[in-house]
Amino acid sequence: MSQIEAFKHAQPVPDDIAVSTRNICKTYGSVEALKDMTLEFPRGQLTSLLGPSGCGKTTLLKIIAGLLPPTSGEVTVNGKPVTGPGPDRAFVFQDFALLPWASVLRNVAFGLELRGVARSEREDIAARYIREVGLGGFEQAYPHELSGGMRQRVGLARALSVDAQVLLMDEPFSAVDEQTRRKFQEDLLSLVQNENKTFIFVTHSIEEAVYVSDQIAILLPRPSRVSEIIRPTGFRQKSADSIRRDPEYLDIVDDIWASLRSYVE
Amino acid sequence: MVYRPLFLKLLSALILFGAWEIAGRIPVSYAFPTFLDSVAALWRMIIDGSLFVAYAETLKPLVTGVAISTVLGIALGIWIGLSRVFDWLFSPIFVVMQSAPLAALIPLLVMAYGIGLTSKVFVVCIMAMPVIVLNTAGAVRHTPENIKAMCRSFMGTRIDMLFKIIIPAASPLIFSGLRLGISAGFIGAILSELKITPTGVGDIITFSRSIADYPSMYAAIFSIIVLAVLFLNLLERTEKHLFKGNDRGYVSD
Ligand SMILES: Nc1ncnc2c1ncn2[C@@H]1O[C@H](COP(=O)(O)OP(=O)(O)O)[C@@H](O)[C@H]1O
Ligand SMILES: [Mg+2]
Numbered sequence: 001m002s003q004i005e006a007f008k009h010a011q012p013v014p015d016d017i018a019v020s021t022r023n024i025c026k027t028y029g030s031v032e033a034l035k036d037m038t039l040e041f042p043r044g045q046l047t048s049l050l051g052p053s054g055c056g057k058t059t060l061l062k063i064i065a066g067l068l069p070p071t072s073g074e075v076t077v078n079g080k081p082v083t084g085p086g087p088d089r090a091f092v093f094q095d096f097a098l099l100p101w102a103s104v105l106r107n108v109a110f111g112l113e114l115r116g117v118a119r120s121e122r123e124d125i126a127a128r129y130i131r132e133v134g135l136g137g138f139e140q141a142y143p144h145e146l147s148g149g150m151r152q153r154v155g156l157a158r159a160l161s162v163d164a165q166v167l168l169m170d171e172p173f174s175a176v177d178e179q180t181r182r183k184f185q186e187d188l189l190s191l192v193q194n195e196n197k198t199f200i201f202v203t204h205s206i207e208e209a210v211y212v213s214d215q216i217a218i219l220l221p222r223p224s225r226v227s228e229i230i231r232p233t234g235f236r237q238k239s240a241d242s243i244r245r246d247p248e249y250l251d252i253v254d255d256i257w258a259s260l261r262s263y264v265e
Numbered sequence: 266m267v268y269r270p271l272f273l274k275l276l277s278a279l280i281l282f283g284a285w286e287i288a289g290r291i292p293v294s295y296a297f298p299t300f301l302d303s304v305a306a307l308w309r310m311i312i313d314g315s316l317f318v319a320y321a322e323t324l325k326p327l328v329t330g331v332a333i334s335t336v337l338g339i340a341l342g343i344w345i346g347l348s349r350v351f352d353w354l355f356s357p358i359f360v361v362m363q364s365a366p367l368a369a370l371i372p373l374l375v376m377a378y379g380i381g382l383t384s385k386v387f388v389v390c391i392m393a394m395p396v397i398v399l400n401t402a403g404a405v406r407h408t409p410e411n412i413k414a415m416c417r418s419f420m421g422t423r424i425d426m427l428f429k430i431i432i433p434a435a436s437p438l439i440f441s442g443l444r445l446g447i448s449a450g451f452i453g454a455i456l457s458e459l460k461i462t463p464t465g466v467g468d469i470i471t472f473s474r475s476i477a478d479y480p481s482m483y484a485a486i487f488s489i490i491v492l493a494v495l496f497l498n499l500l501e502r503t504e505k506h507l508f509k510g511n512d513r514g515y516v517s518d
Binding site: 062065066067085086087089090091093095097098099101103110111113114115142158162 | 436
C-alpha cells in the first residue's frame with residue numbers, strides 16, 4: 001500500500017476505545033467474507049466503514065451488533081466481549097426494518113417495548129425523539145404513509161430512544177434521495193456532536209464517509225481486509241455547508257478514490 | 266385502503282338478483298325459481314320459525330368445526346412454519362387433505378364416527394383446515410428477515426419474536442387463509458347434512474327438493490350464502506381493527 005498518501009492525514013488513535021474487533025474472520029460456507037479484521041472505534045466519534053459492495057461491511061456490523069457469530073475472533077464493547085445483542089448497542093437498518101402494522105409512535109418505542117419499559121414512559125421518550133428527528137405530528141402515521149427519508153428518521157429515532165452508547169448504522173442513507181441524504185448527513189454531524197455516542201457508520205460513498213467521519217476505515221474486498229485508516233480532522237470544526245468546499249476534504253476524497261480505483265473493474 | 270363504495274355493492278347485488286329473476290321467469294329450468302319467489306319462501310320460513318330451527322341444527326357442526334379449524338389450524342400452521350421437522354412431518358397430510366375427494370371420505374368417516382355430530386364436524390374441519398394451516402405456515406416461514414433481525418438487535422425474546430413480529434407479519438396471509446377456510450367450512454357443513462344425515466338447512470334442501478318446492482330449496486341455499494358473506498365481512502372488520510397499517514394493498518371486500 002505504498003501509494004497511499006492519505007496517511008499524511010493520519011492522526012494518533014485516541015486511547016479511549018469504545019468498540020474493538022480483534023482478528024475477526026467470517027466465512028459463509030466457502031465464501032470468506034471477513035479475514036483477520038482488527039479495528040478500533042474511539043468513543044464519542046464517528047467511524048466509517050467504507051468499501052465497495054460485497055466487501056463485508058454489513059457482515060462486520062452485524063457481528064459487532066451480536067446478530068451474527070464470527071467464525072473466529074472477538075468483539076469487545078467497553079472491554080466486555082460480545083456474545084449477542086446488548087443494551088449498549090442499537091442498530092439502524094439500511095432498509096429501515098419498520099413494522100408496517102405499527103404507528104410511528106409504536107415503531108419508535110419498539111426498542112423500549114422489547115426492553116420492558118412501561119407504555120406511558122416509553123411513549124413519552126419516543127415522542128421526544130420523534131420531534132428531535134423532525135417527525136413531530138406524524139406520531140400516528142403508518143410507515144406506508146411516509147417517504148423513504150421519513151421512514152429512516154423513524155429508524156433513527158428508534159435507535160436513539162433506547163439510549164445505547166454505540167449506534168450501528170448500515171448504509172442508512174443509501175435508500176433515500178440525494179437532497180434528503182445531504183440533509184441527513186448534516187443532521188448526523190450535529191448528532192455526533194450533541195449526543196455523546198460512538199457511531200459506526202457503513203457506507204459505500206467516499207464523499208459521505210469523508211463528510212461525516214472522524215475516522216474512516218477503508219475495506220478492500222477478496223480477501224476482505226482494512227487497507228488504511230484515515231482521520232480527517234482539519235475541517236471538523238467548520239460549519240456543515242463549508243466542508244464540501246474545504247481543500248482537505250477534497251484531497252482526502254481524491255486520495256481515497258486513488259487507492260480504491262484499482263479494485264473497481 | 267380500498268372500501269368498495271356501498272353504491273357499487275348495491276349495484277352489483279341488483280344486477281345479480283335481476284339476472285336471477287329474469288332467468289327464473291324465462292325459465293331456464295322448471296326447477297329454477299325466480300328471485301322473488303325464493304325471497305317469499307325465505308320470508309315464510311322466517312315467519313314460521315323453521316329457518317331458525319334449521320340453523321340451530323346446522324350451526325352446531327359449522328361453528329364447532331370452524332372454531333376447531335381456526336384455533337388448531339393457526340397453531341399447527343405456526344408450528345409447521347417455525348420448525349423444519351414439523352414441516353416435513355405434517356405438511357404432506359394437509360396437502361393431501363386439501364386435494365382429497367371429500368365425497369369419497371365421508372363413508373369412511375361415517376364408519377369410524379357414526380352419523381352424529383362428530384362426523385359432521387370432521388367434514389367441516391377437513392374442508393376448512395388445510396388452507397388455514399398451509400397459508401399460516403407459508404406466511405410464518407416467509408417472515409421478512411430484516412424485521413426479525415431488528416427484533417433480535419433490540420433484544421427481543423423468542424416470545425416477543427413470535428407475538429410481536431412473526432404473527433403480525435403473517436396476519437394478512439393467515440386472514441386470507443381464514444377467509445378461504447371458513448367459506449369451505451360452510452360448504453362442508455351443508456355437504457355433511459346432504460351426505461350424512463339430513464338435518465338443519467340440509468334437511469330443508471333435501472325435503473323441499475323431494476316435494477318439488479324449489480323456491481324453499483333455493484331460499485335455504487341463498488340464506489347460507491348470505492350468512493357466509495356476513496361472516497366474512499365480520500372477519501375482515503376484525504382484521505382491519507387488529508392490524509391497521511397492514512392492510513395496504515390487499516384488503517378488499
Ligand atoms: N447469509 C449469507 N450467506 C452467504 N454469503 C453471504 C451472506 N451474507 C453475505 N454473504 C457474502 O459475504 C460477502 C460480504 O457481504 P456483506 O457483508 O453483505 O457486504 P457489504 O455489506 O459490504 O456489501 C458477500 O460476498 C456476500 O455475498
Ligand atoms: Mg451491506
